[in-house]
Amino acid sequence: MSENVKALTKHFKDVRQELRKVHWPNRRELTLFTSMVLMAIFFIGVFFWILDSGFAGILRIILQR
Incomplete structure (x- = not known):
């Protein structure tokens, strides 16, 4: 049992170390990337709506024939 606890503790320490390496976006980047994703979703939705209407x-x- 103690080996499981040690392994779990090591896992969470490793996770914490990896999270420190992550580049977290600032507010400007977050706003920019979010707007890009929303625009892409919108245009892809319009594309498939047009395609579906055509079909x-x-x-x-x-x-009708």
């Missing part, structure tokens, strides 16, 4: 129109034409 629906084609299918409607095919099924």
Whole structure:
């Protein structure tokens, strides 16, 4: 049991050391990256909406014949 506790303790120490190495974004970077992601989601959504509408129109034409 004590080896499990030692292993768990070592794991959390390693996690803490790795988290110190992480470059955390500042407010400006966070705002910029968030807006970029939201714009990408919006444009991809519009793209698939147009694609879906086109396929629906084609299918409607095919099924009316």
